[in-house]
Amino acid sequence: MGKNLQVWLVAFAVVLIFFYGLDHLVMNMQGLPLNIDLTPSQ
Amino acid sequence: MKETRNFSSPILLSLLMIAVLGFLWSGDMAPTHWLPEAVASEVAAEEVATAEGADAAQELKLRPAPRPSREDYPDVGTSSRSIVWIIAQMHLFFGALVLAVPLFVLVIELLGKSTGDARYDDMAHEFMKISITAYSITALFGGTLALALFLLYPDLMAYLMQAFGAQMLVYAMLFFMESILLYIYYYGWDALRYGNAKWVHISLGLLLNGVGATLMVMANSWATFMMAPSGVNEVGAVIGNIWEVMKGPLWNPINLHRFIANIAFGGAVVGAYAAYKCLAARTAEDRAHYDWMGYTSNFIAILAFLPLPFAGYWLMAEIYAYSQQMGITAMGGILAWLFIVQAVLIGTILMAGNYYLWSGMSRTEGSKRYQGMIKYIAVVLVICFLIWVTPHTLILTSGEIAALGGSHHHLLGPLGIMPAKNIAVNLMLIFTFLSFQIYRRSDKVATVSWEKAGNALMVAIYVVAIANIIFAGVYYGYFTNTVYKVGASVTQVVSTLVVIISGVVIDAFMYRKAKTLPSFWGQVSNRSQYALFALPIAFTWLMALMGYVRSSVRTHWHVYTVMKDNSPDNFIPTIGYAGNMMTIVTVMFVLFVLFIFWIASLSNTKQAPPLPVTKKAGEAA
Secondary structure: OOHHHHHHHHHHHHHHHHHHHHHHHHHHHOOOOEOOOOOEOO | OOOOOOOHHHHHHHHHHHHHHHHHHOOOOOOOOOOOHHHHHHHHHHHHHHOOHHHHHHHHOOOOOOOOOHHHOOOOOOOHHHHHHHHHHHHHHHHHHHHHHHHHHHHHHHHHHHHOOHHHHHHHHHHHHHHHHHHHHHHHHHHHHHHHHHHHOHHHHHHHHHHHOOHHHHHHHHHHHHHHHHHHHHHOOOOOOOHHHHHHHHHHHHHHHHHHHHHHHHHHHHHHHHHOOOOEOOOOOEOOOHHHHHOOOOHHHHHHHHHHHHHHHHHHHHHHHHHHHHHHOOOHHHHHHHHHHHHHHHHHHHHHHOOHHHHHHHHHHHHHHHOHHHHHHHHOOOOHHHHHHHHHHHHHHHHHHHHHHHHHHHHEHHHHHOHHHHHHHHHHHHHHHHHHOOOOOOOOOHHHHHHHOOOOOOOOHHHHOHHHHHHHHHHHHHHHHHHHHHHHHOOEEOOOOOHHHHHHHHHHHHHHHHHHHHHHHHHHHHOOOHHHHHHHHHHHHHHHHHHHHHHHHHHHHHOOOOEEOOEOOOOOOHHHHHHHHHHHHHHHHHHHHHHHHHHHOOOOEEEOOOEEOOOOOOOOOOHHHHHHHHHHHHHHHHHHHHHHHHHHHHOOOOOOOOOOOOOOHHHHO
């Protein structure tokens, strides 16, 4: 795997995890918890 | 050439206002018809019945809000509301301008001090020249507004004086201080230019802005008290202290919204001044200077504009939280259509701002690396703009409803509701920031070793943020319940803010020691300068439009739920009538602004001295 590809994959992985956490955080702060698949908790 | 300016009008108006307010506050002009006597005594009796001892005596002093009848409103032969509407709107336009300009002037001055580049200082001084002329006009409209309100709505003003009391005197005195500080700040610019004296000047600028911001939030509290009164009981009697009266539920949302909007508006107006001077420039040096000034103004206007929709969203959310009925009046009833007009105007602002940035990229050869992206950005902006202006409910004839198969279009209907519009707005802001970012990168070549990783990270942030905004809008907007739909809009806003903040931070580090490519200021099309004229006109119209919405949500109340409006104008004006009023005030403002530009140019114009008179040959003999 080329170094360039690794850089891109790592960048996307880091950002995806960051936004996933951000979605949970922002919705939880409003009292709207999400399931792991980002569907609303019942 | 030494400039001379007439200081007298704002200072005299300040003194006049203090005198009028002091006189009125003394109670000499308190209305005698607050309530029909029977009602007043009934209210007082109820208050007494529920209080004990000393409290009862205190309660007796409470006066409910006045209930003026139609006859209590002076008839001046034309609509009082229209008179106040025009004057108030003009005062607000100029007030926004003169409060905003010193804010970014101070930042530019600090930038000049820290970089040692005299161009920043000169530019900041020139920006202030516009503000100082506008200040006199602001004061004149402010004084006229006060007189018009006391003449045309005496009961309302007397009630507001009762509610706010000495705060109004403090306001008048702060206005006095603002005048003094503004004149010292502007006319002391060259006297306090170097060394420690410069810090004295910057401190004066800080004080000026502190006083200006305080004036703004105090005036805001009057408007928000009328929309969502606090510190009063159910009949409008003042039961709280001044702080409780001021800090109503809508005060801080309005404060934030106006603070940001003023900066964007001020940047747009001084941008038009720079464009005017750039187009009129006779030397390449002048054209380069005003091109740079126009760029800086557009930078300020667009940067301040990017977070503005979020502040507006917060304000609307607080309006709904305070009164769902008021929220629905604004966004679900007659006024809902105005949000479509708002979309057209904001779309105009974003298109003009983007177009200016794209045109400005021609100043440097380095922009060729990014020019291929412009067409894609334009496509996204246009699609999002079209989604934003798609109405939900159409005004249709029965034949059209039959042809359509219902009141909503089966394909376009879903685009008329907030989730689609939230996606469109956020994407427009993100792509405007992208234009901004590639513009800033055009004349630079990064030299850091981690450039590829930094770019990969930036691209990933854009892609994931956009996907997150679309996912949140579509999934939570259309496939879950309303609570999640509203909640998910916050994640959309946060995603956009992440893009903007990370873009600024990454670029700041990546281009810290970058190689700079030559930029040729003045090498820009005239068309780009016309975009700078479009911005303040769209901003002005937008402020007039949303001012109409904000004020109309009170419906038939002077002060919502506690003081009814019984004047002949106690109804929400029709959209067509309001549209005419908005256009009138916008045209008036533009004419006044052109006058200011002319005055600002006139102060630099010198008449050529007359040639010496030569005697004729015959006269000499």
